[in-house]
Amino acid sequence: MSTLLVIGNKNYSSWSLRPWLAMKQAGLDFTEIRIPLDTPETHDRILQYSPAGRVPVLIHNDLTIWDSLAIGEYLAEQFPGHWWPEExxxxxxxxxxxxxxxxxxxxxxxxxxxxxxxxxxxxxxxxxxxxxxxxxxxxxxxxxxxxxxxxxxxxxxxxxxxxxxxxxxxxxxxxxxxxxxxxxxxxxxxxxxxxxxxxxxxxxxxxxxxxxxxx
Ligand SMILES: N[C@@H](CCC(=O)N[C@@H](CS)C(=O)NCC(=O)O)C(=O)O
Known part of the structure; x- marks a missing residue:
């Protein structure tokens, strides 16, 4: 069982912060892979993880999920935690x-x-x-x-x-x-x-x- 989050630079990557923060708040144990953005290698490096070529990317066991909202919904389905309001x-x-x-x-x-x-x-x-x-x-x-x-x-x-x-x-x-x-x-x-x-x-x-x- 493995949970991996691919993110960009912490200083700049606003989309990466979203699932990262939510996963930390939920107390999830995960590995992060940081790919600096805006370099000649960035695009190819992200493509190794996601065909969409954007971060964040969540890799849960052998499943790849991309786009922050989709990642949030998947996390809420898979992991215990207060991901969304109960009511x-x-x-x-x-x-x-x-x-x-x-x-x-x-x-x-x-x-x-x-x-x-x-x-x-x-x-x-x-x-x-x-x-x-x-x-x-x-x-x-x-x-x-x-x-x-x-x-x-x-x-x-x-x-x-x-x-x-x-x-x-x-x-x-x-x-x-x-x-x-x-x-x-x-x-x-x-x-x-x-x-x-x-x-x-x-x-x-x-x-x-x-x-x-x-x-
Ligand atoms: N709609 C996407 C947006 C993701 C996005 O635009 N990510 C930027 C970084 S914050 C990116 O990966 N850029 C790729 C690049 O600069 O090559 C999401 O919600 O995850």
Whole structure:
């Protein structure tokens, strides 16, 4: 039995952070393979694990699963843990906000790429970015108010929806985005998770620097 997660650079690979953090939160024992992005070998190295040529990739025994959301759903089926809210309506909304993250916020993602160790307070303010930020904050506020009573996360206890938004938290820290009280408390909750700190510490020591990251 083996569980392997193929990821990119911790400093830059926002999609990799999602399943990695969720797997850590669930206490899963897994091996990680880190492939630095944006090098001449990157594409061929990722292709050794996934025909899609993108990370993250989960390899569970002889099964390969790619794409962060599909990985999240597979993990929830295969491993015990609080992957999604227990209550049906909360679970449906958790999946909606996760899917919205997965397919949306292109201005935010392009203009404020994840760069965990950097602090870039004056960068990233381009047309459309504030609209994305406002929508993220609205999602967080709605989830916290409607479903968050049992803990500090979007649906109380940590779920895969929080993992989906963890890279946005990192972006808000890097670009020093001004936030209201609820959003600030939520970013603090994600930021202070020991697993998040573990990721950030590893990101800080990585040797690669990408000048124009759009990951
Ligand atoms: N929709 C995919 C997106 C994955 C993705 O775009 N990953 C980037 C890194 S964060 C990648 O693998 N890029 C490949 C490359 O730069 O060659 C997911 O949710 O996993």
């Amino acid at each position: 049906s309506a909360a679970r449906a909304i958790a999946r909606s906000v996760s899917a919205e993250m997965h397919s949306g916020f292109s201005n935010l993602r392009q203009q404020m790429p994840m760069d965990c160790r950097a602090r870039l307070p004056r960068q990233g303010r381009a047309p459309g970015v504030q609209t994305d930020i406002d929508r993220v904050v609205e999602i967080w506020r709605t989830c916290r108010q409607q479903f968050g009573a049992g803990g500090d996360f979007l649906f109380g206890q940590f779920t895969f929806a929080d993992a989906m938004y963890a890279p946005v938290v990192s972006r808000f820290v890097t670009y020093e985005v001004e936030l209201d009280k609820i959003a600030r408390a939520y970013t603090d909750a994600i930021w202070s998770l020991p697993a998040m700190q573990e990721w950030l510490e590893a990101a800080a020591t990585e040797p690669e620097y990408l000048a124009e990251s759009k990951l």
